[in-house]
Amino acid sequence: MTSKRARPTINQVAEAAGVTKSSVSRAFTRPEMLSEETVRKIFAAAEQLGYVPNHTARALSTGRHGNIALIVPDVANPFFPPLIRAAQAEADRSDYCVFLGNSDESPQQEDKLIGRFGGQVEGLVLVSSRMSDAQIVEHASRRPVVLVNRDVEGIPRVLIDSATGVAEAVEHLAELGHKKLVYVGGPHGSWSNKQRRNAVRRSARALGLDVSVISNEFAAFESGRKITASVLATGASAAIAFDDLTAQGMLAELADQGVSVPGQFSVVGCDDVLGAATYPSLTTVSNRSVEAGKTALTLLIDILENHAIRDVRYVLNTNLVVRNTTGPRAG
Amino acid sequence: MTSKRARPTINQVAEAAGVTKSSVSRAFTRPEMLSEETVRKIFAAAEQLGYVPNHTARALSTGRHGNIALIVPDVANPFFPPLIRAAQAEADRSDYCVFLGNSDESPQQEDKLIGRFGGQVEGLVLVSSRMSDAQIVEHASRRPVVLVNRDVEGIPRVLIDSATGVAEAVEHLAELGHKKLVYVGGPHGSWSNKQRRNAVRRSARALGLDVSVISNEFAAFESGRKITASVLATGASAAIAFDDLTAQGMLAELADQGVSVPGQFSVVGCDDVLGAATYPSLTTVSNRSVEAGKTALTLLIDILENHAIRDVRYVLNTNLVVRNTTGPRAG
DNA sequence: CTGTTAGCGCCTTCAG
DNA sequence: CTGAAGGCGCTAACAG
Secondary structure, eight states, rough: OOOOOOOOOHHHHHHTTTTTTTHHHHHHHOOOSSOOHHHHHHHHHHHHHHHHHHHHHHHHHOOOOOOEEESSSSSOOOOTTHHHHHHHHHHTTTTTTEEEOOOOOOOHHHHHHHHHGGGGGGGEEEEEEEEEEEEEHHHHOOOOOEEEEEOOTTOOOOEHHHHHHHHHHHHHHHTTTOOOOEEEETTTTOOHHHHHHHHHHHHHHHHOOOEEEOOOSSSSSSHHHHHHHHHHHOOEEEEEEESSSHHHHHHHHHHHHHOTTTTEEEESSSSOSSTTOOSSSOOOOOOOOOHHHHHHHHHHHHHHHOOOOOOEEEEEEEEEEESSOOOOOOO | OOOOOOOOOOHHHHHHSSSSSSHHHHHHOOGGOOOOOHHHHHHHHHHHTTOOOHHHHHHHHHHHOOEEEEESSSSSTHHHHHHEEEHHHHHHHHEEEEEEEEETHHHHHHHHHHHHGGGGEEEEESOOOOOOOOHHHHTTTTOOEEEOOOTTTSSSSEEEHHHHHHHHHHHHHHHHHOOOEEEEEEOOHHHHHHHHHHHHHHHHHHHEEEEEEEESOSSHHHOOOOOOOOHHTTOOEEEEESHHHHHHHHHHHHHTOOTTTTTEEEOSSOOOOTOOOSSOBBBEEEOOOOHHHHHHHHHHHHHHHHHHOOOEEEEEOOEEEESSSSOOOOO
16 A cells, blocks of 8 residues: 655656756656657656646646636536536546536536636536626736637537527427417526527417417426426417426426316426436426537637637537327317 | 636735735734734735635645545436535535546446545545555555445445345335245445445345346346346245336336236335436435535545544445335235 | 746644 | 844846
8 A cells, every 4th residue: 555655856857867857847738858778767767656736836837727617507417417528538538537517507606616716727517607797807807718608709608509499499389389478487597598598489479379478587396396387377278398307397297287287288398408207207307418518628628729819619519309208189 | 708818826915014925924824823914904905806826836835735526437327416415515514625537337447536635635535446455455546535335454444234125125025915026136346235235145144035046237227127137037926126226127127018006016216316216216225425525525624634544344234225126915 | 858946826844 | 022044945137
């Protein structure tokens, strides 16, 4: 078992290899500047001593630490883990370490986290940020920031365009004969929510459908259940929910109320995070969160390494995934 | 909009406040050593310049950087996000930043990640580590490590004891008249898998039930589907799956095969990550991942701040949650 | 190709 | 209570 003694420093390696620390430093950063012979000697000594360059010291001197931060509103929301995973994998390919932050849907907490990560991070990825445009711009003025699902001019961003999928959903319902539908909303600060709500309204108008909107701040299974009564009260025959969780809650409540789906009522989710796990399996709008996570990191790393601070707006389209919670209007 | 100019240093604050950098440093670390008057002056100057102590420089000089790493096999596995979230919240309370690592179920990747986080982390939390005991011990000799769902003597660990819940599951099935059951396994390197398998065998033997074990390296929906044929081939009337995902896949496949649940076959999951989302809703073993995450972090922080390197083995019991996928044996 | 010399920004004895 | 001085481990000109 290796002992716990302090890590060897660059100086010890230098001494052991019979060179100065400059050479050791170079051997680890720009070996092509040294003779093969010297590099070999240095690596041998380093290996022998178990030397690993001190990340912190290097960062202090270069100002680069190879860390990035990824902040999401809620790690436990099934929409985010696949995105986080994809982002991590991408960071990994370029040897970046990623700090994960959970803002708890709170702008204050988000701001605080950014401050805490502050000095030890080269760039930030803010996913579904709940902060104000002004705050975001402010932070982006200090270090590179890439946004996911948040559209702020001048800041590189990756947007999952659920509008296309939502539009398909409305058409789908129209074809099934539905005349009146309701959009069950999500968090106020959410860009995606706004986008989906607008898409529903626009398509409904174009197709001559009637649509009402019910807001529902906390998107989740339980709130989906609770909101169901109001949904039924509108007299609509179909609903499009902000996300799959909300839709799933509605499904459960509908079942408890004895309302058959899709016989008497149709439900469409959004983000396809549940797969075919609900019963009946949920008709929903596809999700591109994996690509979004990967793209966001690729963008950020590109900016960090090539100083390419261009104004990108990367849009990922979605589409409707028809399963079994939508059917012809009853009667 | 604040410009992007470099952050002010301790020296600039000192000059602005008319003191030396020693005093500024003290004002931020041990203000009780200074006169109130001086502290006030320094804070005013710092505020005015927008000074924030440089984390990296401080870390280099003190050796403490207030970061910890949390490594999990797969962020996207629904078992982990709640744990991650709880761990984060706990880290937050003590102002620690957390690096998240995704080992992809690979010991090599896990080892590599630890190396990458290496110098900039004060402690590690390894969740369901896939590394060998020796590797774990080796890493633990360098810096504090807390394990979750991995039982290595001498290393602080938090264990979710699914054995209690699994035992209840077996009893439950026995009471329902089942005579022959099968355990559908999970990843080979998984401590939890071993634990669950043993618990099934032990309880089955005690109750005089027959049990066969089917291994299934990749626990997930799809593999649950695929394994179903072999499960039915054993002639058992009930199955206990390594986790909910596997169970859910089995449920889907069983439905497709026209095998009714729980009429003709009973299924029990493990970890309760799906809630009531499956249909029929899944009978499963409760999960304590939130407490596990919180406890692991509390432990680690305690070790870091109080040098309390005791040998803790924290066990969280589980129990059976009966829902609707278990019923009397057919016939 | 390699050594010398300054720092990076902060903390921490040691004096006073 | 406060200042002066050295150092944490490494990188980066600048000379040879």
